[in-house]
Amino acid sequence: MSNKRHKIENKKDYEIESNKIKNDGWRISLKTVWLEKILDHTWMMTRVVIILLAVFLPFLSMLLHEAAKWMLRTWNHLSMEELVAQLKTPIKGTNHEVIWDFIKTCIPPAIAAISFVVILIVIVRKTRITKWVVQVGAIASSVLLTVSSVQLVWTELDVGTYLREQAASSYFIEEHYADPSQIQITFPEQKRNLIYIFMESMEATYASEDVGGGFPYNAIPELSQLAMENVNFSNSELVGGLYPTTGATWTMGAMVGQTSGLPLKLNLRSENVNGDIEILPGATTIGDILQEQGYRQEILFGSEGEFAGRKQYFEQHGNYKVMDYIYAKENGWIPSDYRAWWGYEDAKLFEFAKARLQELSSSSQPFNLTMLTVDTHFEDGYLCELCEDTFDDQYSNVMACSSRQIYEFINWVKEQPFYENTTIVLVGDHLTMDSDFCENVSEDYQRGVMNVIINAPVTPINSKNRTATTLDMFPTTIAALGAAIEGDRLGMGTNLFSATPTLAEEVGLETVNSEIRQNSTFYNTLIGNEVVDESVMD
Secondary structure, eight states: OHHHHHHHHHHHHHHHHHHHHHHHHHHHHHHHHHHHHHHHHHHHHHHHHHHHHHHHHHHHHHHHHHHHHHHHHHSTTOOHHHHHHHHHSOOTTOOHHHHHHHHHHHHHHHHHHHHHHHHHHHHTTTOHHHHHHHHHHHHHHHHHHHHHHHHHHHHHTTHHHHHHHHHSBOOHHHHHOBOGGGSOEEOOSSOOEEEEEEETTOBGGGSBGGGTOSBSSOSOHHHHHHHHHSBOOOSSSSSOEEBOOTTOSSHHHHHHHHHHSSOOOOOTTSOOOOTTSOSSTTOOOHHHHHHHTTOEEEEEESSOTTGGGHHHHHHHTTOOEEEOHHHHHHTTSSOTTOOBTTBSOHHHHHHHHHHHHHHHTTSSSOEEEEEEOOTTOTTTOOOOTTOOOOSSSHHHHHHHHHHHHHHHHHHHHHTSGGGGGEEEEEEEOSOOOOSSTTTTSOTTSOOOEEEEEESOSSOOSOOSSOOOBGGGHHHHHHHHTTOEEGGGEEBTEEOTTSSOOOHHHHHOHHHHHHHHHSBOHHHHHHTTOOOOOGGGOO
16 A cells, blocks of 8 residues: 555656646747847847948948048048137038039939949849958958048047147237227227228238239239238238138138137037127127117128128127128028029129118218129139139139229229228238149248228328237228227237237237137137136146
8 A cells, every 4th residue: 555655646746746847848949939039139230230230331431531531622621610610600501512512422322332232232142251251351341441541530530639729728819818898999080981891711812923922914903903002911022911810711711800800719529600609708809899880781791601600690690680691582682592603693792782882872871891702612613694714723813803803893982972081991811712823832931811901091100011910900900990009909919000010910820820710718708608717737
């Protein structure tokens, strides 16, 4: 009996053990299946990711590579300061031809790269090893091309130096800034009108060598004549120009520099410029000073005023009435669907300026009409119907056309009743960014922006062999209106009519540029940025 009971108990134990083994086996089997599914899913996702990377990275890396080359070729004098400013300011209104040039230059190689990889993957899709070699090779090549592109930009723009200078700090701007709000400026009882023309990319360089230019021929004979017959602040004995400083080597920077005596410095940490952000709210500019003196102020753009924040700047400093390409369409100056070059061409700009001057001069208020030409913008400029085929290259013909149009406009102004009490200022905004226009100019030639002051009630003590910058145009323009400036300095600029040396003459142009590039707590307060700790100053 006991043996029988024992057998029964053993059988039950066996069945329990057997069931346990079966259950454990089922669990193990279930876990194995579950693990295999996870591994399969992970492997599948990995393969998908690798394929996507192998396909799209070549497109992105080639696009980046071509974009880097295009950028450096298009803006052959591009600086990090300008690049940062362009990234931080609005691009609305950019010339459609520039956008199209980017698209047709950079997109096709990127499409070709992705097409090549896709075709190669399809061809070898049934060969496992070769397929992996192609995919991994595409990814590795893309990474190498991206690194190469970054290195190219890093080297060409000297990003390392830029970052070091941003990390360093300088008191230079604070020590040399003459605050216009704290300086006595005495205007004549009868205030003079001002016509200020920013001439896009206009250099004294384009004149012939015999009159002080850098070319064997004279592409701007009328402007050269105006420079010789009126006031021209020159870096030589003959017709010459002014040096753009760091922060004033592109249009927006130039306009800020010439009207405030300050460079335009936007760092990567600052907010993007938009309609709600003030530009240099802590600075006092020409517009602010003339507004206080009761001037009516208008500015004409043949492009969209919001580009690079120009509209915001002039509205905020002097309450200028901004009449840009959009204004021209909305007010019936041009058809609503009209667009040429950046908006409308200079021939229309000068006609609109004549109409505005007639209206402004009918008032008893003094006026300031400021305008910006655009036909001479790189690359190669805009050939309008007035341009003649005098020279072998388009840009020379465009420059010559601009010279004639400005000259004819000046002659028209001279015939008007208001001219007697009007000062005219002509200044190039910056050196040309055209990639090859000045490639044959001697390296010993000192390129500078053209400047001419017409009908000023004051004579310069010395206008030749000056080391002057475009920042000096701020107090110089005020002086050209017959105003007396205590100390002859405003902003970082010097009144060039006076005997006071410029900052560049005192410490050297290279020092001025080097110091401007460094971080300035004082400047940060002028642009509305948070105060930076100066305890780390060198």
